[in-house]
Amino acid sequence: MAGIALCEPHCLYNILNQKRRVSRLAEANYLCLLDARTQHEYNESHIITARRIEQYLVPDSEELRCVRYCVVYDCETSSLDYSSKGRYEESEVSFYCADLFLKQTELEASRLDPLGEEGGQFTRHPVLILRGGYKRFSACYHFLSTQKILWMPQELDNFQPYPVEILPEKLYMGNFKQACDQQIQRNLKIKAQVNISEQPATLFAEGGKYLHIPVPDSLEADLFSSFATICHFIALVAKVLSPGSYSVQVPNIYLLSCCLQRAWDYVLQCKTNMRPHRGFVKQLSDWETQIYGTTITDISEPNY
Structure with a gap:
């Protein structure tokens, strides 16, 4: 109807x-x-x-x-x-x-x-x-x-939101405060975490898998060189755990098994105010080119 x-x-x-x-x-x-x-x-x-x-x-x-x-x-x-x-x-x-x-x-x-x-x-x-x-x-x-x-x-x-869910019960995206919240970790059953920030997360669940990429939030920050490491980490823990992720960058990197445009549109549905800076968008485009051997997504469009 x-x-x-x-x-x-x-x-x-x-x-x-x-x-x-x-x-x-x-x-x-x-x-x-x-x-x-x-x-x-x-x-x-x-x-x-x-x-x-x-x-x-x-x-x-x-x-x-x-x-x-x-x-x-x-x-x-x-x-x-x-x-x-x-x-x-x-x-x-x-x-x-x-x-x-x-x-x-x-x-x-x-x-x-x-x-x-x-x-x-x-x-x-x-x-x-x-x-x-x-x-x-x-x-x-x-x-x-x-x-x-x-x-x-x-x-x-004052309501404190939880990280948004990218893949049901598998992949989440949140901020640093949420990454350090043990109650959130327990409720979402987070067993692995990717943290892209200068500051390491604290109080992460004992025994969980943890990857820290120490880069600043700036246009000049080099994330591209860590993309392969992030994807390998998530793919590895996904075989035995339900991975949790706490960075706006990670879902776009991991979902680029499809083209950047599809990954972008999908993540944007989950987090409607997602707005990564242009430096990161350019690196995502470079990552797409490396995976497919050609550039598929035109990042000059206003959507990006």
């Missing part, structure tokens, strides 16, 4: 953990996360910042009009198909609610613009249904579940 799409658990995880100066959860029009389960289930535990849909009532239209992400979840919906009996089963509550949202948006759009022009569209983005519902998400990310209902603006400002 147009306007409704499935959202994988790792995609919602990344939506929850985006950050600019502060967590993006503090932005009023960033995320509307709705729990379609029973009141009892919601009270027991729900995903952070989620609100329960009261008796399947659609949120205020003004609230949804400009929201970037609207995500609905129930217990364990796993597809966009509803019952062949012509009614929604209990396990399809999120689909039912998303369908209601679309009906309201269509009605609102026609009221605002009876001629049906593009400017009268109510939303720009589809309503997302969490694949596998709360059951699957909480199994993967139990540390993002809570009983807390009301979130004050200051609490959202």
Whole structure:
């Protein structure tokens, strides 16, 4: 159905953990996360910042009009198909609610613009249904579940995001503070770490695999000479461990088994404010040329 799409658990995880100066959860029009389960289930535990849909009532239209992400979840919906009996089963509550949202948006759009022009569209983005519902998400990310209902603006400002997930349960990308956080290491089960900075990470889990590339964050820094070492390290630990990575550079280097453009676009979906400096982008382009024997990606385009 147009306007409704499935959202994988790792995609919602990344939506929850985006950050600019502060967590993006503090932005009023960033995320509307709705729990379609029973009141009892919601009270027991729900995903952070989620609100329960009261008796399947659609949120205020003004609230949804400009929201970037609207995500609905129930217990364990796993597809966009509803019952062949012509009614929604209990396990399809999120689909039912998303369908209601679309009906309201269509009605609102026609009221605002009876001629049906593009400017009268109510939303720009589809309503997302969490694949596998709360059951699957909480199994993967139990540390993002809570009983807390009301979130004050200051609490959202101070919310500390986790590293974004590049490859589900395999590869993460974060900052130096996250790299040194033992709670994050335990929750994400980090067993290996690549640290690209002048300062070595502290308090890394005992027995974990660790690679430190001591280079400054500057246009003149030489990362190219370490690319092969980084890729070899990740490939080696991936055979026996679930590798964790904590640098904006590493995923782009490792994912260059495909061309730079595809690797770049993929990482950008995971971390929407990824902006490495031009010196590193040029070295990535050189790495692509070395791998493929020719330059595939035109880094003079504004996207890079």
